[in-house]
Amino acid sequence: MIALVDGDSFYVSCERAFDPHLEGLPVGVLSNNDGCVVARSRELKALGVAMGAPLHQLPPAIRRQAVLLSSNYALYGDVSRRMNQVLAEFSPAVELYSIDESFVHFSGFDPGALEAHCQRLRETVRRWTGIPAGVGLAPTRVLAKLANRLTKREPAYEGVCRLEADSDATRRLLERLPVAELWGVARRTAERLQLMGIETAWQLRQADPKWIRGAFSVVLERIVWELRGHPSIELENMLQPRQRILVSRSFGRLSDALADLQAATRQHATRAAEKLRRQGSLARAVLVFVRTNPHRLQDAQYANSHVVALPEPCNDTPTILAAARRALAAIFLEGHRYQKCGVMLLDLVDAERRQLSLLEEPADARRRDRSRRLMAALDHLNREMGRDTVRFGLPHQDNAWALRCQRRTQRYTTCWKELVTVKTG
DNA sequence: TCTGGGGTCCTAGGACCC
DNA sequence: TCTGGGGTCCTAGGACCC
Numbered sequence: 519m520i521a522l523v524d525g526d527s528f529y530v531s532c533e534r535a536f537d538p539h540l541e542g543l544p545v546g547v548l549s550n551n552d553g554c555v556v557a558r559s560r561e562l563k564a565l566g567v568a569m570g571a572p573l574h575q576l577p578p579a580i581r582r583q584a585v586l587l588s589s590n591y592a593l594y595g596d597v598s599r600r601m602n603q604v605l606a607e608f609s610p611a612v613e614l615y616s617i618d619e620s621f622v623h624f625s626g627f628d629p630g631a632l633e634a635h636c637q638r639l640r641e642t643v644r645r646w647t648g649i650p651a652g653v654g655l656a657p658t659r660v661l662a663k664l665a666n667r668l669t670k671r672e673p674a675y676e677g678v679c680r681l682e683a684d685s686d687a688t689r690r691l692l693e694r695l696p697v698a699e700l701w702g703v704a705r706r707t708a709e710r711l712q713l714m715g716i717e718t719a720w721q722l723r724q725a726d727p728k729w730i731r732g733a734f735s736v737v738l739e740r741i742v743w744e745l746r747g748h749p750s751i752e753l754e755n756m757l758q759p760r761q762r763i764l765v766s767r768s769f770g771r772l773s774d775a776l777a778d779l780q781a782a783t784r785q786h787a788t789r790a791a792e793k794l795r796r797q798g799s800l801a802r803a804v805l806v807f808v809r810t811n812p813h814r815l816q817d818a819q820y821a822n823s824h825v826v827a828l829p830e831p832c833n834d835t836p837t838i839l840a841a842a843r844r845a846l847a848a849i850f851l852e853g854h855r856y857q858k859c860g861v862m863l864l865d866l867v868d869a870e871r872r873q874l875s876l877l878e879e880p881a882d883a884r885r886r887d888r889s890r891r892l893m894a895a896l897d898h899l900n901r902e903m904g905r906d907t908v909r910f911g912l913p914h915q916d917n918a919w920a921l922r923c924q925r926r927t928q929r930y931t932t933c934w935k936e937l938v939t940v941k942t943g
Numbered sequence: 944t945c946t947g948g949g950g951t952c953c954t955a956g957g958a959c960c961c
Numbered sequence: 962t963c964t965g966g967g968g969t970c971c972t973a974g975g976a977c978c979c
Contacts, residue, residue: 549947574945
């Protein structure tokens with residue numbers, strides 16, 4: 519059996535774990551730049567606030583009533599790590615799926631014993647991390663996602679729901695469930711399915727898998743098999759190195775100045791190079807993109823990107839900065855009000871398995887070794903003394919592109935300076 | 944005024960080769 | 962008049978996820 523374990527309204531639960539005053543209040547956590555609501559407590563959902571609702575579109579009454587917090591990813595990432603440590607106590611096979619969800623594999627349990635085991639798991643997560651969790655048990659991932667959702671909707675399950683592939687209960691559930699609510703079926707696919715007369719999850723399950731593959735894709739065919747109880751979806755292992763690394767941000771306010779884009783691009787490229795080294799990879803190319811604000815119909819729109827190949831795979835910040843600067847120069851146009859830019863590192867390879875050049879000169883090896891030691895020292899200092907203790911170029915004040923995040927809570931678990939203000943009961 | 948960020952996989956179609 | 966077919970590789974874009 520596969521269990522999908524997730525934290526209820528995860529970001530909100532993290533905030534509540536460290537500030538019990540938030541319990542029972544309508545609480546929301548905002549995206550970067552305090553743009554949209556990305557996590558909602560039960561009470562906030564009850565007020566009719568939709569997932570992804572732009573902050574500035576919320577009615578004033580709700581903004582007065584609700585507690586709306588900037589996102590605090592340092593805190594959420596740390597709580598997530600602790601939650602997965604607890605899961606590892608209950609099964610040797612835990613797959614991290616996202617910051618708030620993991621798949622946990624169980625074998626060799628009697629049905630009754632497994633549900634009791636999952637109840638203990640849930641209580642332990644609550645006690646050790648403060649996070650209320652839901653556990654959906656089923657033979658496949660798609661069904662486990664559904665079972666997990668039932669735990670949120672039906673308090674009677676007490677947080678643990680088990681779904682068999684062929685029970686009457688499963689059939690009744692699928693017959694009532696619109697296809698769009700399945701994991702892996704979103705609006706586009708749901709619309710096409712509807713045109714072919716498939717509206718419920720049960721109708722999809724009954725469809726011919728080969729026909730589904732031809733008319734749609736192998737992805738949807740796998741979902742059909744999963745609904746029937748045959749495991750067909752494998753996950754990319756979250757612990758594997760990423761295949762690409764992206765760092766991007768919207769600006770705090772629009773800007774038409776090349777200097778602003780250069781500074782932001784430099785910042786993003788620096789972060790991306792740090793991530794690259796942390797996962798032990800080298801990049802072979804750097805992509806930079808820029809765009810104006812697509813929501814501002816009154817502004818001329820422009821979006822473009824450019825890739826610069828690196829002379830050899832590398833993780834050296836100055837080399838990546840230089841490539842990013844050239845890429846930006848290739849796409850920057852005067853007279854546009856830019857809203858966002860980003861840096862992507864592409865074509866990543868394992869640093870340990872770097873292809874050595876036959877034409878390599880001793881000087882190249884020395885230069886590379888010097889860069890490796892410099893980057894290691896830089897990462898070490900920034901890790902120990904705080905981000906950007908040592909950096910390339912000058913720091914900037916009052917950037918157009920700096921994030922707005924005026925409502926962030928303390929980084930209770932990862933920052934000593936912010937620990938002292940923890941509130942109690 | 945104010946609308947997130949970071950990923951993955953799959954497919955179609957073009958370029959190229961024999 | 963008559964202009965193949967099959968394979969691979971690469972890329973851009975679509976769709977989806979949290």
